[in-house]
Amino acid sequence: xxxxxxxxxxxxxxxxxxxxxxxxxxxxxxxxxxxxxxxxxxxxxxxxxxxxxxxxxxxxxxxxxxxxxxxxxxxxxxxxxxxxxxxxxxxxxxxxxxxxxxxxxxxxxxxxxxxxxxxxxxxxxxxxxxxxxxxxxxxxxxxxxxxxxxxxxxxxxxxxxxxxxxxxxxxxxxxxxxxxxxxxxxxxxxxxxxxxxxxxxxxxxxxxxxxxxxxxxxxxxxxxxxxxxxxxxxxxxxxxxxxxxxxxxxxxxxxxxxxxxxxxxxxxxxxxxxxxxxxxxxxxxxxxxxxxxxxxxxxxxxxxxxxxxxxxxxxxxxxxxxxxxxxxxxxxxxxxxxxxxxxxxxxxxxxxxxxxxxxxxxxxxxxxxxxxxxxxxxxxxxxxxxxxxxxxxxxxxxxxxxxxxxxxxxxxxxxxxxxxxxxxxxxxxxxxxxxxxxxxxxxxxxxxxxxxxxxxxxxxxxxxxxxxxxxxxxxxxxxxxxxxxxxxxxxxxxxxxxxxxxxxxxxxxxxxxxxxxxxxxxxxxxxxxxxxxxxxxxxxxxxxxxxxxxxxxxxxxxxxxxxxxxxxxxxxxxxxxx
Ligand code: ARG
Numbered sequence: 001x002x003x004x005x006x007x008x009x010x011x012x013x014x015x016x017x018x019x020x021x022x023x024x025x026x027x028x029x030x031x032x033x034x035x036x037x038x039x040x041x042x043x044x045x046x047x048x049x050x051x052x053x054x055x056x057x058x059x060x061x062x063x064x065x066x067x068x069x070x071x072x073x074x075x076x077x078x079x080x081x082x083x084x085x086x087x088x089x090x091x092x093x094x095x096x097x098x099x100x101x102x103x104x105x106x107x108x109x110x111x112x113x114x115x116x117x118x119x120x121x122x123x124x125x126x127x128x129x130x131x132x133x134x135x136x137x138x139x140x141x142x143x144x145x146x147x148x149x150x151x152x153x154x155x156x157x158x159x160x161x162x163x164x165x166x167x168x169x170x171x172x173x174x175x176x177x178x179x180x181x182x183x184x185x186x187x188x189x190x191x192x193x194x195x196x197x198x199x200x201x202x203x204x205x206x207x208x209x210x211x212x213x214x215x216x217x218x219x220x221x222x223x224x225x226x227x228x229x230x231x232x233x234x235x236x237x238x239x240x241x242x243x244x245x246x247x248x249x250x251x252x253x254x255x256x257x258x259x260x261x262x263x264x265x266x267x268x269x270x271x272x273x274x275x276x277x278x279x280x281x282x283x284x285x286x287x288x289x290x291x292x293x294x295x296x297x298x299x300x301x302x303x304x305x306x307x308x309x310x311x312x313x314x315x316x317x318x319x320x321x322x323x324x325x326x327x328x329x330x331x332x333x334x335x336x337x338x339x340x341x342x343x344x345x346x347x348x349x350x351x352x353x354x355x356x357x358x359x360x361x362x363x364x365x366x367x368x369x370x371x372x373x374x375x376x377x378x379x380x381x382x383x384x385x386x387x388x389x390x391x392x393x394x395x396x397x398x399x400x401x402x403x404x405x406x407x408x409x410x411x412x413x414x415x416x417x418x419x420x421x422x423x424x425x426x427x428x429x430x431x432x433x434x435x436x437x438x439x440x441x442x443x444x445x446x447x448x449x450x451x452x453x454x455x456x457x458x459x460x461x462x463x464x465x466x467x468x469x470x471x472x473x474x475x476x477x478x479x480x481x482x483x484x485x486x487x488x489x490x491x492x493x494x495x496x497x498x499x500x501x502x503x504x505x506x507x508x509x510x511x512x513x514x515x516x517x518x519x520x521x522x523x524x525x526x527x528x529x530x531x532x533x534x535x536x537x538x539x540x541x542x543x544x545x546x547x548x549x550x551x552x553x554x555x556x557x558x559x560x561x562x563x564x565x566x567x568x569x570x571x572x573x574x575x576x577x578x
Contacts, residue, residue, distance in 0.1 A: 003504060018052070025041075026039050027342075029088070041087070064087055065079055077096040078090035090398065093497065096497060096501060096504070109151075111507050117155050118335060119147075119345070121146055123161070124255070128164060128239050129238045138383070139348045144571045148569045158259055160265060166267040169200075170202065170214075170238070172204075173196065173200055174217075176200060177196075179206075180498065181199050193245050251572070253426060258547050260315055267321040274321065274324055293310045295309050296308045326369060347378070350380055358377075361375040376517055379438060402425075404425070420577075431457030431570070432456070432457065436456060436520050437518065438520070463533055464575070467560035468560055468576050470537075481553030495535055496555065509525035510522060522570065526562075526563065
């Protein structure tokens with residue numbers, strides 16, 4: 001997706017004079033001295049036209065002259081060549097006003113790159129009876145935003161949660177509950193997961209002294225697999241106890257899922273299909289059972305290390321359940337595109353699982369289930385606290401609730417209203433997670449997260465609230481923004497023009513963030529918009545702006561709409577007042 005088709009077409013016809021078909025791309029230079037839009041096509045095309053032109057600059061000059069001759073729109077105010085061969089264009093104020101008016105934010109779809117297509121976005125995916133970790137928080141925040149972005153691009157999106165609710169650890173958990181736990185106590189606790197984690201830790205301590213506990217755990221897991229009523233009951237209890245906490249977190253963050261009645265299809269859902277999947281993989285020859293009895297996927301030319309899908313005792317693994325999940329996603333009718341092709345399937349999972357997902361995707365490609373590009377791993381990095389990375393086994397975890405509570409407590413310094421402080425703290429955490437490329441690690445810094453002057457959630461909310469407060473005042477004073485004006489070349493102040501230009505880039509930034517599965521592109525855009533808006537606000541009177549009042553109010557209205565829509569796509573709720 002590109003803006004300024006008129007200008008692109010003009011440049012495209014100009015270069016066609018020399019038989020050049022290079023795709024013209026426009027940039028908005030950050031320095032206005034280099035024009036409103038800039039294009040490097042002469043530098044690219046020069047490689048083929050060395051015979052005819054002395055330098056890229058010479059070619060750029062020729063193209064610029066041609067553009068001037070061809071232009072009938074009257075919107076080209078200035079065209080200049082800049083070393084080493086850029087063509088910089090300045091457009092009339094009327095052009096920018098028209099572009100601004102076209103870019104109205106209406107409805108929930110901002111472009112149509114995904115129209116008619118389906119996507120499954122899987123995120124959060126915490127493990128039952130384990131703490132909801134910071135990694136799961138990141139996955140929840142980033143995955144939710146990616147799902148929103150795809151929806152805003154026209155995709156029909158299914159939101160899934162691949163809960164870790166199956167595996168041999170449930171044998172241990174059951175033994176621990178039976179030996180040292182009290183179900184009534186766990187049920188009545190407001191933090192049942194903490195109780196379960198404590199029991200799990202105890203199991204490992206005790207098993208060091210008494211290895212027979214491991215055998216007992218294995219026996220319970222086998223019972224669970226075979227459908228033993230007591231084993232199933234306790235396992236289901238663990239899920240329900242965990243959901244007491246998970247549901248609270250999702251509600252607090254305002255995040256939800258569409259699959260399996262809002263709970264998501266956990267690993268256990270695919271248990272009935274596991275043997276079938278193993279057989280299918282063996283039948284196709286992709287997987288082989290080795291001499292030691294385990295079954296592994298072997299990749300052609302050893303491009304990856306083999307991936308185990310069944311242990312020698314026949315038990316399945318994480319990978320087996322992922323394969324079954326993705327086969328289900330591929331074969332279930334409602335997930336398929338109208339032409340029967342596969343949906344786009346996105347996994348938002350920590351970057352430590354990168355290699356595993358490469359193995360998984362390659363296997364699914366070799367099986368013919370998905371084609372390149374239909375499987376996407378959106379990775380996130382770690383939060384770095386001073387304490388370093390934590391492990392569940394030893395029991396020294398950072399509890400997510402503590403981070404959320406702390407954020408709220410700190411946000412109380414920005415607003416004494418508790419509801420507002422809570423919203424601000426959530427916005428602060430989300431923005432902090434989304435504003436940089438997701439796979440980067442984050443050095444967790446409260447100062448940065450809550451800084452009202454900087455690139456932070458509170459700053460964004462504050463900019464929006466400022467715009468809304470101006471509009472409220474205008475309404476109270478019955479001032480309308482309807483006023484139409486003739487657009488003249490002396491009409492716009494530089495900062496007004498900058499704001500208008502920025503406002504025309506919203507949909508483009510949504511498209512970029514969606515196609516790259518990268519919400520930070522949208523954050524970068526919104527932060528720039530907010531910064532320009534705040535300069536505009538500081539430099540110029542809005543109410544009381546004389547004959548500019550109507551136009552300026554339109555700019556404020558539009559800015560507030562873009563900020564609300566954009567923040568909404570990041571899962572951030574705006575506040576009317578702060
Ligand atoms: N439950 C896993 C974990 O906490 C994440 C699952 C990611 N999704 C997947 N399809 N494997 O590490």
